[in-house]
Amino acid sequence: MKETQIYYLKTAVLAGEILIQSNAEAYRVEDTVNHILKKASFTTSNVVALTTGLYTSVEVQDDEPITLIRRINNRSVNLYRIASVNSISRDITSDKIEIKDAYEKLLNLKNSEYTPYTKDIANFLFILFIVLLFNGSIVDVLVNIPAAITVTTVVNLCNKYKINAFVTDYISSFLVAIIVTTFSTMTPLTISMDILIIACIMPLVPGTALTNGVRDIFRGDYTSGFAKLLESIMIAIFIALGIGSGLLFAQEVLGWIF
DSSP states (O other), X not given: OOHHHHHHHHHHHHHHHHHHXXXXXXXXXXXXXXXXXXXXXXXXXXXXXXXXXXXXXXEOTXXXXXXXXXXXXXXXXXXXXXXXXXXXXXXXXXXXXXXXXXXXXXXXXXXXXXXXXXXXXXXXXXXXXXHHHTTOOHHHHHHHHHHHHHHHHHHHHHHHTTOOHHHHHHHHHXXXXXXXXXXXXXXXXXXXXXXXXXXXXXXXOOHHHHHHHHHHHHTTOHHHHHHHHHHHHXXXXXXXXXXXXXXXXXXXXXXXXX
């Protein structure tokens, strides 16, 4: 196998790996990898993209077939990376960029990451603006600040110590329910509890994963599609359990105190 073909293979697999880690649809991953591999003039190429792995096999005439497998352990929605990979793959197929330069760009993209403080500020502001989107009052916004800080801190700490996403969502929802209920009980002002709770769990809701799972199923990628659907359902269940248990706990404790 020529050195150029090896670079095309490495670049294609890296592009697919980044897409899966960014929660892209299975068909998008396979199409992107296949389009890059076609530029290398392999005799045959096969790509299978799953939620937890990427399987790529190529064959050159008179050579043994080569198979590369990438295990995907962590996934998060990152539309910027998906768009960037799509842009780089189009440049490759239209010969606007050398394959080695494309590989370096993908490496830099994979290693790039927003700073924790940037993510924290974005999540915090997102929660507060959701309150306003649902016609919450200024009082609701002010009361929701401690809850927004709590969700942001819990998610940050759980990501730092690599705690399971289901546990992260449960803890966040549980604490949000306690905080909102406590403020609603102890504050004489009128507070929209439902709006505050909904705003706080919005960053936890797996909307993109659920949508991509449905799209994968309609395209025949049943393994990837049902895996994303199951993950979305499990996250929704843990959020509901966290909120329910938090409300019950807060009501029992506050009822005992007062």
